[in-house]
Amino acid sequence: MIKRSVDALLFSSLWLALAAAAQALATLALWAPLGPAGYRMAALVGAATLLVYNLDAVLPFKHRQPAGGSGRKAWQQRHRRALAALAGAAAATAAGLVLADGWLRYATGLVPLAGLALLYSWPVWPGRGRRWALREVPMLKGFLIAGVWTAVTMGLPVLLHRPPDLVSVEKLMGQRFCLVAALCVVFDLRDLGRDRAAGLATLPVLLGPTGAKAVALGLLAGALTFGLWRGTEPGVLGITVGLAAAVVLAAREERSEYFFALLADGVLLVPAVLYLMFNCLIV
DSSP: HHHHHHHHHHHTTTHHHHHHHHHHHHHHHHSSSOOOHHHHHHHHHHHHHHHHHHHHHHHHGGGGGGOOTTHHHHHHTTTTTHHHHHHHHHHHHHHHHHHHHHHHGHHHHHHHHHHHHHHHHSSSSEETTTEOOOOGGGTTTHHHHHHHHHHHOOOOOOOESSSSHHHHHHHHHHHHHHHHHHHHHHHHHHHHHHHHHHHHHHEEEHHHHHHHHHHHHHHHHHHHHHHHHOOOOHHHHHHHHHHHHHHHHHHOOTHHHHHHIIIIHHHHHHHHHHIIIIIIIIO
16 A cells, blocks of 8 residues: 555656755745745646646657656656646646646746747657657757746746845856756766667767766765855755765666655755745744
8 A cells, every 4th residue: 555655646646846946936036935826836836747747748649658667667667647637627726727827928938838848759850751859959858847846846836936135046057957958967877778779869868877977976066055155054055965976876777666756856845845844834
């Protein structure tokens, strides 16, 4: 029973959606007291994350591929209908929140973000006798995810409460982008064999595991530099970067699915939870 619950939490992307919502909420808390509008904004970020990742999980061509040794992929194939229903519920929730809180007035900025997120896996671009998805562009995969993640978890809080110091916003964007991009390398290490077989040019495919880890550690050094530059609490910054570095160094293709889904995604929750605990809930 416990294992089934953990599998549902991790492989349905609920855990990842929780991380996105927590990051958005913690970002807003930097500039304004949390209230109903802030919690609804975080719910919107979580619902949008859940929608995008579960749409990706139920793509028809993915269910024609063998699961191989991937417990995550096998679970998603067995629960395709449930994931489709979850994506539908997330879409309805996101649409309701967008309409209720007037987010449509920011459509010119939000629609391109949504388009990038959806086109990440959907093969729509013609070329060389077939259609391509954005994730298949050489070297783009991880940086695209990091860019969209950063834009969503920071863009909505910025739109909801315009911060007085835009330089601080830019520093936080750099910090978050570097952290997420480093963790994306971890997931590329997980998918190394499948990506190599598919001809997908990710960092581990091009540089090998050691070279890819060196890039990821360099990105974490960038996250640390941005964090110190903007005056992030040293304890929160040190714990987050230290845990992320440990995950990068320990990552390899043969690791359990739980290592990647629980620990690598879990690192994204750490700074948000620590900030909310020590700056909002304890006060």
